[in-house]
Amino acid sequence: MSSSTKVSALDMPDVPMGQLPEHLHLQRTRVVCKADAPIHTEGIQYSGAYASIGVDNSLGPNKFCKNFKTEVVRLTEDEIEFDMVGIDASLANAFRRILIAEVPSMAIEKVLMVNNTSVIADEVLAHRLGLVPLNADPRLFEYLSENDTPNERNTIVYKMDVSCKKGGSRVTVKSDQLKWLPNGSELQMTTYDSSAKAKSYTSFSCSQDSMPEFSKKPLGVRFDDIILAKLGPGQVIELEAHAVKGMGKVHAKWSPVATAWYRMLPEVVILKEVKGDDAEKLVKKCPVGVFDIEDLGNGEKKAVVANSRTCTLCRECVRGVNEELVELRRVKDHFIFTIESTGAFSPEELFMKAVKILEEKCDRVISELS
Structure with a gap:
């Protein structure tokens, strides 16, 4: 973060030390997808970016191990879909490139x-x-x-x-x-x-x-x-x-994967309540069923987010009058990873091989530096 945008704790008396205000937390952890283009796409890597409000932005092994986790969502004979949480896009891309180009x-x-x-x-x-x-x-x-x-x-x-x-x-x-x-x-x-x-x-x-x-x-x-x-x-x-x-x-x-790709976890937020006919219109705008209707009783109904994971970022829900009602986001450190094997290895074996190759690369770098 540049000095012109650095926020002092004196300017935010209601924010406790060691805690980011909501707008900075959103900028640090989310990509906001507007109708025309996304914003906050760059990660804030400088360790002292929030030092003035007592927030440590540095990354170390202990912090990484505490935040990192994986969860398998779908597994078949030839395909696996899993979540990787707590990593940077560069690391997710390293796994993708190794799977495509370096697993024999x-x-x-x-x-x-x-x-x-x-x-x-x-x-x-x-x-x-x-x-x-x-x-x-x-x-x-x-x-x-x-x-x-x-x-x-x-x-x-x-x-x-x-x-x-x-x-x-x-x-x-x-x-x-x-x-x-x-x-x-x-x-x-x-x-x-x-x-x-x-x-x-x-x-x-x-x-x-x-x-x-x-x-x-x-x-x-x-x-x-x-x-x-x-x-x-x-x-x-x-x-x-x-x-x-x-x-x-x-x-x-010689690539062992038919495809290996990832995307950031979608996050769809309704900023203001959308009721009645407007709720029906919003549900119909989404082609993949992100929204649903909740019955409030007495003939009233409102739109709710039913499954934000299926969002394909078509932006139909934020075009026109809905732009102030709905916000599309992507979680910067949460990746949905998909691997489709060509058959020689199971998809879970392929990922473990990619991890091993990356580990060997890191060992070589460490040995060269030392």
């Missing part, structure tokens, strides 16, 4: 086209295959560098061989037609030396299905019904695909 996963990197007479070009089909989520745990694999040989520890091999008979009906090629080859590549490298022994594209010392970590769970695809192409009569797709371990910061196909 498996994805198809190399596609060897044997025959493709479909209408889809080779490079387009290869790109579509790269985006198919694989049912493979990346923790069981090693990274494949430029100098490494593809083997059972760093590569998964899939095969696709689909054709449409001449005179037959069109064939839909789906992801379930990618078949896992536990023994590695079945294709031989082209060589110009007739005396040289033909080599495979991979060098597996053993079959992957004989390894304990893979025997219980075949390395297939996560979803069987993803449409990859459609074949007309006489058309063929024959290929081999090699999947390796990578990160989303290299290519989006």
